[in-house]
Amino acid sequence: MNEPARLDVAPGAAALAMAACALELVVGRGVTAEAALQSLSIAPADRAAVRAIHTGALRFYPRLSPLAGTLLQPGQQVPPRVHALLVCALHQLEYSRAPAHSAVNIAVDAARVLGAGSAAGFINALLRRFLRERGGLAARVDVDAATAAAHPRWLHQRLRESHPTRLSQLVAANNESPALVLRVNVQRATRDDMLRRFAEQGIAAAPGLADTSIVLEQATDVSAVPGFDEGLVSVQDAGAQRAAELLDARPGERVLDACAAPGGKACHLLERTPGIELTALDIDASRVERVQQNLARLGLAARVATGDAADPAWWDGQPFDRILIDAPCSGTGVIRRHPDIKLLRRPGDIGSFVTQQRRLLARCADLLAPGGRILYATCSVLPAENQLLVGDFLREHPSFQRVREDVALLPTPRSAGAAALTDGFYYACLEMKAEGA
Ligand SMILES: C[S@@+](CC[C@H](N)C(=O)[O-])C[C@H]1O[C@@H](n2cnc3c(N)ncnc32)[C@H](O)[C@@H]1O
Numbered sequence: 540m541n542e543p544a545r546l547d548v549a550p551g552a553a554a555l556a557m558a559a560c561a562l563e564l565v566v567g568r569g570v571t572a573e574a575a576l577q578s579l580s581i582a583p584a585d586r587a588a589v590r591a592i593h594t595g596a597l598r599f600y601p602r603l604s605p606l607a608g609t610l611l612q613p614g615q616q617v618p619p620r621v622h623a624l625l626v627c628a629l630h631q632l633e634y635s636r637a638p639a640h641s642a643v644n645i646a647v648d649a650a651r652v653l654g655a656g657s658a659a660g661f662i663n664a665l666l667r668r669f670l671r672e673r674g675g676l677a678a679r680v681d682v683d684a685a686t687a688a689a690h691p692r693w694l695h696q697r698l699r700e701s702h703p704t705r706l707s708q709l710v711a712a713n714n715e716s717p718a719l720v721l722r723v724n725v726q727r728a729t730r731d732d733m734l735r736r737f738a739e740q741g742i743a744a745a746p747g748l749a750d751t752s753i754v755l756e757q758a759t760d761v762s763a764v765p766g767f768d769e770g771l772v773s774v775q776d777a778g779a780q781r782a783a784e785l786l787d788a789r790p791g792e793r794v795l796d797a798c799a800a801p802g803g804k805a806c807h808l809l810e811r812t813p814g815i816e817l818t819a820l821d822i823d824a825s826r827v828e829r830v831q832q833n834l835a836r837l838g839l840a841a842r843v844a845t846g847d848a849a850d851p852a853w854w855d856g857q858p859f860d861r862i863l864i865d866a867p868c869s870g871t872g873v874i875r876r877h878p879d880i881k882l883l884r885r886p887g888d889i890g891s892f893v894t895q896q897r898r899l900l901a902r903c904a905d906l907l908a909p910g911g912r913i914l915y916a917t918c919s920v921l922p923a924e925n926q927l928l929v930g931d932f933l934r935e936h937p938s939f940q941r942v943r944e945d946v947a948l949l950p951t952p953r954s955a956g957a958a959a960l961t962d963g964f965y966y967a968c969l970e971m972k973a974e975g976a
Pocket of ligand 1: 797798799800801802803804805820821822823826846847848849865866867868899
């Protein structure tokens with residue numbers, strides 16, 4: 540794809556143009572938000588602004604795209620890049636603190652940066668009309684509850700069916716920008732040590748929901764977080780930090796992390812219980828490299844393997860005492876961290892995930908020692924991937940039982956406070972009954 544030209548334009552125009560290019564890639568080619576950003580050569584000074592606009596435009600795309608539609612004549616088509624620019628500009632007008640008239644001027648210049656100078660007057664006219672008729676145009680699209688909530692209709696409906704009384708909490712959390720949550724490496728520091736260190740450096744931080752978690756008030760580049768390069772902290776949501784406690788591996792046990800990459804939970808398992816014999820497996824070789832990098836940064840050791848957990852060619856035949864299955868899923872509990880989920884997921888994807896999840900759970904059950912424990916986990920809030928699937932598994936595998944109530948976390952909004960902040964996760968703790976039991 541052609542990248543934008545560099546011209547003498549208003550400050551901010553190049554960043555808006557780049558954000559529009561990245562949005563066009565997600566919408567048109569179905570690539571992830573991160574892959575879209577990585578594929579563009581963005582001036583270092585613009586990176587933070589491009590990411591912020593791109594992420595915001597994705598987050599509110601299900602509302603902003605129809606809003607852009609109200610500015611066009613019925614049946615009028617605009618080139619995908621102009622549409623993406625219009626959506627990014629509307630994001631700036633609706634959801635940022637940018638002064639409206641300068642945001643319009645920046646969008647007009649961004650059209651020139653994109654080589655769409657002929658569309659500059661058209662964009663100017665549309666955005667100025669938006670400013671004049673904003674209330675009426677917004678009311679037209681907000682008639683639809685899913686559009687008003689900036690969610691695709693199918694997803695909004697599934698969330699409503701799954702959590703009828705919590706829908707507004709879910710929607711609000713999904714539409715927030717996420718907090719940066721850290722996990723303290725308890726082998727090297729305590730949470731109090733790290734909170735003190737952050738306070739000394741003027742970084743606003745508070746204890747999080749998990750006893751190893753810290754919430755930073757301002758999101759920042761993680762490599763700038765004190766202690767990160769030294770392996771004292773990692774980035775991990777507080778809800779994700781429940782996995783190690785629920786798996787409850789003991790020193791000397793053989794533990795399999797069946798879907799390990801990029802290694803967040805695998806590293807936490809080792810930090811919590813250094814004496815375990817951990818195999819960290821993932822099917823995706825490029826992601827397995829990230830497991831290695833995280834282990835190295837934290838000074839931890841595991842057997843790392845690439846393979847399909849459901850096809851144990853990689854297995855040495857020795858059963859595992861504990862197995863974590865952090866299954867591939869819809870990601871509907873972590874939409875605020877990955878707002879491209881709103882655009883990239885299709886209703887049919889849920890059934891495909893359920894098929895993979897069933898297969899993983901059933902096959903991993905064969906790798907478990909009698910009396911052993913499986914922790915089945917997802918970052919989904921949909922019962923089809925969680926309680927319903929586990930219920931079916933238990934009916935089909937009478938030798939297994941739940942050892943405790945499932946943990947089903949819905950994402951909490953930031954207004955709930957650091958101590959209650961979590962993304963959406965599901966955990967089911969299943970044990971194989973000991974032989975003869
Ligand atoms: C939710 S992510 C795991 C996150 C990881 N546990 C962590 O905490 O950093 C799911 C992972 O499952 C992997 N995966 C998907 N199907 C798999 C399979 N059949 N066998 C092994 N890994 C698989 C994906 O490549 C992906 O890395």
